[in-house]
Amino acid sequence: MAKGKTSTPPGHVNLRMLAEHLELSQTTVSLVLNNSPSAKSIPQETRNRVIEAAKRLNYRPNYFARSLRQSRSMSVGVLAPDLSEGYFTSVMSGVVQELNSAHYFYFTACHEWKRELMEQYPRMLVERAVDGFLLLNTPADHIDVPVPVVAISAHSRAENVTNIVLDHHKAVEQALKHLYDLGHRRIAFMRGPRAIPDSDYRWESIQKVCREMGLKIDPSHVARIDDSSWSMKTGHHPMAPEIGYKSMQALLDKARDFTAIFCFNDIAAIGAIRALKDMGMSVPGDVSVVGFDDILSAAYATPSLTTVRQPLMEMGKRGAQVLLERINRQDNGHLSEIVVAPELVVRESSGRAPAGK
Numbered sequence: 008m009a010k011g012k013t014s015t016p017p018g019h020v021n022l023r024m025l026a027e028h029l030e031l032s033q034t035t036v037s038l039v040l041n042n043s044p045s046a047k048s049i050p051q052e053t054r055n056r057v058i059e060a061a062k063r064l065n066y067r068p069n070y071f072a073r074s075l076r077q078s079r080s081m082s083v084g085v086l087a088p089d090l091s092e093g094y095f096t097s098v099m100s101g102v103v104q105e106l107n108s109a110h111y112f113y114f115t116a117c118h119e120w121k122r123e124l125m126e127q128y129p130r131m132l133v134e135r136a137v138d139g140f141l142l143l144n145t146p147a148d149h150i151d152v153p154v155p156v157v158a159i160s161a162h163s164r165a166e167n168v169t170n171i172v173l174d175h176h177k178a179v180e181q182a183l184k185h186l187y188d189l190g191h192r193r194i195a196f197m198r199g200p201r202a203i204p205d206s207d208y209r210w211e212s213i214q215k216v217c218r219e220m221g222l223k224i225d226p227s228h229v230a231r232i233d234d235s236s237w238s239m240k241t242g243h244h245p246m247a248p249e250i251g252y253k254s255m256q257a258l259l260d261k262a263r264d265f266t267a268i269f270c271f272n273d274i275a276a277i278g279a280i281r282a283l284k285d286m287g288m289s290v291p292g293d294v295s296v297v298g299f300d301d302i303l304s305a306a307y308a309t310p311s312l313t314t315v316r317q318p319l320m321e322m323g324k325r326g327a328q329v330l331l332e333r334i335n336r337q338d339n340g341h342l343s344e345i346v347v348a349p350e351l352v353v354r355e356s357s358g359r360a361p362a363g364k
Contacts, residue, residue, distance in 0.1 A: 101323025
């Protein structure tokens with residue numbers, strides 16, 4: 008017969024009440040529930056009894072008291088521009104997986120690229136005693152907080168920040184070599200908005216790789232996704248295919264002698280494909296289209312999208328891992344940058360350059 012009182016403690020069950028119910032010391036119960044290495048010395052039968060009673064009585068630990076003991080809140084702040092399908096959902100799936108496994112709570116705040124929110128939200132989250140910050144595609148240089156910061160795709164030079172970034176040179180090299188090998192020499196480019204940290208880094212890599220490969224960048228073959236065209240203020244979702252549709256329309260108004268286009272991201276590439284089709288042009292027959300990111304819908308677009316895969320979920324997991332390591336270590340030593348590798352995924356939207364072009 009199991010030891011312990013048969014009556015169930017009324018109301019909210021705390022550690023003391025659970026220990027009294029089991030007729031064990033609070034220390035023994037705490038060691039078992041926190042899976043402490045010292046719990047190995049406690050008989051397995053007793054450990055099982057503690058865990059079973061905690062579940063049956065719906066025991067909830069006092070996280071506030073525990074955070075005071077540990078000088079931690081067991082929570083982090085996550086800042087992102089928006090909650091759109093694509094980059095955010097893929098990165099966040101990795102973040103959530105890692106934080107959940109570490110029993111960490113997280114606050115997610117979307118700044119919508121508004122400067123005042125990017126300054127206000129970190130202060131609000133520090134007041135809520137978060138142990139650290141994870142920034143997704145969000146500039147980090149102006150965020151001054153007394154806790155560790157890990158930024159994904161931010162390229163920050165701030166001392167307190169660990170950056171998780173993609174090898175953009177290799178990413179561009181893979182995409183352009185693929186098009187070059189298919190006979191494309193007149194390649195158009197869709198640059199990202201100025202607000203996004205990756206935009207300028209990727210454009211610098213494009214210019215460098217083009218020089219290395221002997222490819223000329225024609226100014227009439229370059230379009231840039233305008234910040235105002237995808238701002239929340241327009242009433243349109245910032246990462247809707249419309250950003251690529253409008254950019255491709257503007258590009259086609261200037262020139263039509265390019266045979267391929269390398270888009271800033273997959274969402275823009277999907278919009279570009281629609282714009283080309285609406286103009287009576289075929290993909291990849293007339294123009295090959297290459298995207299960037301490899302979001303979930305890229306493989307199901309029509310045609311399916313050739314793209315440079317960022318390991319977004321892995322970047323999210325790695326970012327959360329590094330943040331938790333820095334929180335637990337509580338020292339000043341940390342890497343300033345961790346570089347991850349891209350992968351070219353070839354699908355239906357790229358093909359050989361049209362003959363005679």
